[in-house]
Every structure is written in C-alpha cells, then in structure tokens.
Amino acid sequence: MTEQQTGDVPSARPYYQPPSLTGRPQPANLADILERVLDKGIIIAGDIRVNLLDIELLTIKLRLLVVSVDKAEEMGIDWWKHDPMLTVRERGLDEENRELRERLAQLEGTPDDEEGGQDEGDGSARGRQSAGSRSRGDA
Amino acid sequence: MSDMPPAPTSADGPEPSVPVSDTATNSATNPATDTVTDSSTGQGSEQGTGRYLYAVCRRLPPGALQGVHGLSGEPLELVEHGDLVAVVSTVPLASFGEDALRRNLEDLSWLESVVRGHDDVVQAVAAHGPVAPMRLATICFDDDAVRARLRQWAVDLGYVLDRVTGSAEWSVKLLELAPQAEALEEAEAPASGAEYLRRRKAAVEQRAASSASAADVADDIHATLACRAKASRQLPPQDPRLSGLSGTMVLNAAYLVPDVDAAEFTAALDELRGRYPSLLIDARGPWPPYSFAMLGQP
Incomplete structure (x- = not known):
C-alpha cells in the first residue's frame, strides 16, 4: 500500500478524534441525552401506550455497540447479534478473554475442523468447552 | 399555526x-x-x-x-x-x-x-x-x-x-485511551493465523490488566465524587460514536449535587485531574435531575 505523505500526522486511525475539552458545561452529546431522556426520568403511564420494551431494546442496542464494535467484532465474535438481553456488565473482559482462548485452542488443536472443540492450548479455557458448543448466543 | x-x-x-x-x-x-x-x-x-x-x-x-x-x-x-x-x-x-x-x-x-x-x-x-x-x-x-x-x-x-x-445532576465519565493495545496492533503482519491469535490474546490480556487498574482508579474517583453529592448512580458505558469520546469508558456516573456545593464538586474534579493526569475525566453539568427523578424511591 502506498500512502501519500500529506503531513506530519502518521497514519491516524480514521475514527480517532481528539477528546473534547473538559471541565466546562457543553451542549449535550447524543449519548448523554439519550441516556437520560430515554432511560431515566419519571415513568407515568399515559393514554398512549408506549411499548417500554421497545425502548429498552433500543437502549440495549445502543449499549451493545459499545462493546461490539471495537472489541468483539474485530475478533469475529458476534454473540451480541444474537442475544440482545445481555448487558455490558454481564459481558466483561473476562468473558472476552475466555472466548478468545476457546477460539485459539480450537484453531491450534484442530485447524481444519471448527466444530472440534479440543482444549489443549490453555488450561484456563476449560470449563466452558463442552460438547462442541462454543456459542453463547443461543444459550 | x-x-x-x-x-x-x-x-x-x-x-x-x-x-x-x-x-x-x-x-x-x-x-x-x-x-x-x-x-x-x-x-x-x-x-x-x-x-x-x-x-x-x-x-x-x-x-x-x-x-x-x-x-x-x-x-x-x-x-x-x-x-x-x-x-x-x-x-x-x-x-x-x-x-x-x-x-x-x-x-x-x-x-x-x-x-x-x-x-x-x-x-x-x-x-x-x-x-x-x-x-x-x-x-x-x-x-x-x-x-x-x-x-x-x-x-x-x-x-x-x-x-x-436546590440540586442538579452532574455527569462524569472516565476514559482510558489504551495506547499499548493500539501500538501492538500496528506491528508487522502476523506470519500465521495462530500467530495472529496469539497476538490478539496478548493484546486482550494487556487490555484486561490495564482495565483492572483503571477500574481501581474509577472506584477512587467515584468514591471521591459520591461523598460530595446527595446521591449518585453508575450508568452503562456509552457508544463512542454517540458520545464523541474515544477510549474505553471505565466510569459513567451521575451525581446529584446541591447547588451550594457545586463549586466544591468542580474543585474536586480538578484535583482528580491533577491526581490522574493520564486519564480523561469528562464532566458535564448542571443537568436537570433526570437520573434522580424516580417515583417510589425511598
């Protein structure tokens, strides 16, 4: 890949933006405002029945983007596409780690068989590995 | 109309x-x-x-x-x-x-x-x-x-x-930019799939370790701010594309701060920024008390 040198910025990642200045009141960013208006505030049932589950699903979708885009997806993990009820807190780095170890163990153990589920590479991956089932998405 | x-x-x-x-x-x-x-x-x-x-x-x-x-x-x-x-x-x-x-x-x-x-x-x-x-x-x-x-x-x-x-809500987020993980990603191409996965594993573990220390810092910051507020709540981390904030959000909290204590609260924020210069502390307020307006709360 030949890249033109357009300045002294060395291959900045396209989505990276410098953090905004802090410490003073600013116009609300969309995440802040959605978080509050959609997810907080007084709940009184009006005459128009809003399906709160719909709203919760939406906010959960927004939350899932936090972990999905930067971390899970780049590792080829797509559990979040199948199980929208999982929250960020329930799926921390520990699980991400475990998922990765499982995949590593599978790849090293049986490079031509994704369904193999052998577990030789990393002892800490044991326990999750059973009956060739590595997907948590449809658990 | x-x-x-x-x-x-x-x-x-x-x-x-x-x-x-x-x-x-x-x-x-x-x-x-x-x-x-x-x-x-x-x-x-x-x-x-x-x-x-x-x-x-x-x-x-x-x-x-x-x-x-x-x-x-x-x-x-x-x-x-x-x-x-x-x-x-x-x-x-x-x-x-x-x-x-x-x-x-x-x-x-x-x-x-x-x-x-x-x-x-x-x-x-x-x-x-x-x-x-x-x-x-x-x-x-x-x-x-x-x-x-x-x-x-x-x-x-x-x-x-x-x-x-007499109170308002303040939003405080703590962001960690995780430069080590990025540096590792910039390294030369892996020779094999297994090598790639080993690197990924190392990167994730490195990230996990730094997140652990960031979590301790987040606890310290939250405790420092919570004791200057009438009430506090921790919220889920936000999507960087919606918040405009890059890095890993290790704390996203809301504080109900009495107006008379607002200056003390912002002073505490400044002090925390001095204590943790490598972390980004994003504070916004005052907000209407969205996170603290709930029916049936004791």
Missing part, C-alpha cells in the same frame, strides 16, 4: 390549562376549537392529537417559559393540579400514536430531534426551580387525563420535587 390544542370537555376539571405566554392566543380553554372532544377519536388510531408531558414542577412565575417551544414548535401550556404543574404541548398522533411511536423510536434521527426537544423544555423548566422530568413520550389524550395523573401521583411527585430541590 392555526392548530388548536385539545381542551378539557368535562366540567369536573377544577383548573383549565393556561397558556404559558401572553402571546399565545390559541388558548387551550376555548372549547369551540376543540379537535379531540371525543376521546374515542384518538384512541388506538393515528388521528387527532395528544398532550405530550415534558415535566412536572411547582408553580412557575408568569411568563417563565416565554420564548420556549414544544415539539414541532407547538406552544407550551401548563396543566395544574394543586401546587403541581405539568408542562405540556400538543402532538399529532400521526407521529406520536402507538403504532407511529413503535416505528419512530427505531429511527435515530427522529429520536434525536425528539429527545433534544424534550430536553430543551425540561432545561427551561429547570431554570426556574425543581423539576421532575418525564420519560420520553408520556402522552395523554387531553388535559383532564393529564390532571388525573397529577392527582394520582401527587404525593410521589411532591416527594421527587422535594428531593431534587
């Missing part, structure tokens, strides 16, 4: 809704212009109009909301019961009916315009005293229905208003 808001039709409503500004000539009290006199016309259908509740407060000074408009530029009006005041405006059920909402809530640009419009009104009310913000899309058919909610929830709403009086 010649749209007329719906008016109360029954005589048992003790107080008619009142226009917020002196210039609002299309008073909601004029029954001749009523478009939703028969509640069955609006029920379950996408026709007619509804009354959108933004917030409940105590009595506002005259003209307090002058110059502030509701969704779609509709005038704001007040529905009163006792010392409680609901700030409302008229919305078309074509957009805010049940079916329409189900569709529209999934449309992020529609949602953004409505949440911002909702927040604009809540902010304007908050400038005049304690406010209990409603959750998005709290909609009644008419002012009588709004008043019935005020009557039903009067005690709880009064408690919420007492609880937030």
